[in-house]
Amino acid sequence: MPRNQYAEICDFTGPFLGSHAVSQGDLTRAQLRSGPYNRLFQNVYVPRGLPLDHELRCKAAILIAPEGAVLTGCSAATVRGFPFALENDPVEFVVPERQGFHSLRGTHLRRTRLLGEDFEPWRDGRIATPLRMTLDILADTRLRRSFPRVVGQLDALLHAGCIDRETLEAYLGNRHDHGIGRARQALAFSDGRAESIPESEVRVWLRLRDIEAEPQVEVYRGTLFLGRLDLAILKAKLAIEYDGAWHLLGEQPRLDARRRALIEAEGWEFIVITKEELYADPRGMVDRVRAALNRRK
CATH class of the missing domain: 3.40.960.10 (VSR Endonuclease)
Known part of the structure; x- marks a missing residue:
């Protein structure tokens, strides 16, 4: 898993890899365990005092996500300014369908077909584009979000202009992803005039x-x-x-x-x-x- 500045620099103002901090001599293992740090995921820590919200968990999870993983769904929406995920909700990723991975506690990983236009760089990894993010919000049934809830989230994205209805309809039109029928039905039920x-x-x-x-x-x-x-x-x-x-x-x-x-x-x-x-x-x-x-x- 190639990582860059966020994994390699331990400035202790945000999430960092505990193993890297120890190997670089910035902290001892005892300091890591008993110091002013919270562990968010295995080997990922943040300084105490930072607001423990879902966006911080996304920044932490991206440090240990599988190669090629893309932050998506309500997690990506929260990073983009739509607080659809609660603090302790699993951080959502999609992973290329041929990519192997181990499950990570506190995350939700789903193997799927990914196209180059589905994501863009974010921190040490990738984040879904608004269209791909919306598809995963609507189509992923494993998280057991109710159909009215995901339509409401779609309404919020449409109301804010984050996505365009016609563009989303075209994007969904030729796809065959698992859950695509539910996504199309949600679009048919949506109305961007809604205000909550x-x-x-x-x-x-x-x-x-x-x-x-x-x-x-x-x-x-x-x-x-x-x-x-x-x-x-x-x-x-x-x-x-x-x-x-x-x-x-x-x-x-x-x-x-x-x-x-x-x-x-x-x-x-x-x-x-x-x-x-x-x-x-x-x-x-x-x-x-x-x-x-x-x-x-």
Whole structure:
């Protein structure tokens, strides 16, 4: 595994190889074990005090990744500014299909076909391009991310302009990767107008049960703007909104109540979805929306 500056220079401001620090005389084995360092992976350490987030784990894992491995999926997205991975989620790599490798604790390695345009240099290794990264987010079922969740992540990438819908459709069109059908279905369900992943998840759960809701609908009284709805079923004048934790902070509850009262005065009904309902009982959430639709027929 040829390595360059990040593996060879032990400046102790980021991840470093413990074996290299010892062989160069920068640290003794005792200092490595008992000094102010955290071990993130076998033989990879970081100074204590650094924020132990997923991006740091990616920088550490790339030092010991197999030859030719490409950082991808939610790990690559996190490095690119989309915090899809939690701190202790496995660091995701794809490895050329003919490349042998040993599993690494704390990582998720998947053998696949890689083309030259699928990756670019990053630190001591490679990172997937936004298109390849997106393919792996959508297609990798081994990590057991729900279909609504990956559509929500795709929505976020589209909304931010990280990827272009038509370019992604062309990229997926001629591929035969494992999971490509799921990736294409996710693209068909996606909508770059969505402004949060949970909002997207609610929309996808509804669509999977044949309820179509449009994101980010603006409501007016004549020319007076009353507010914007997370999701709306226009014919029924039914608004569906996700209230995350920030909706309970400061002035937000009062502002939400005022906006909803103005819109309700125009004949709309609101269904407010909580985090607990979305993630603990999505079927119950859908049933509640369907019951409201039936009432408003």
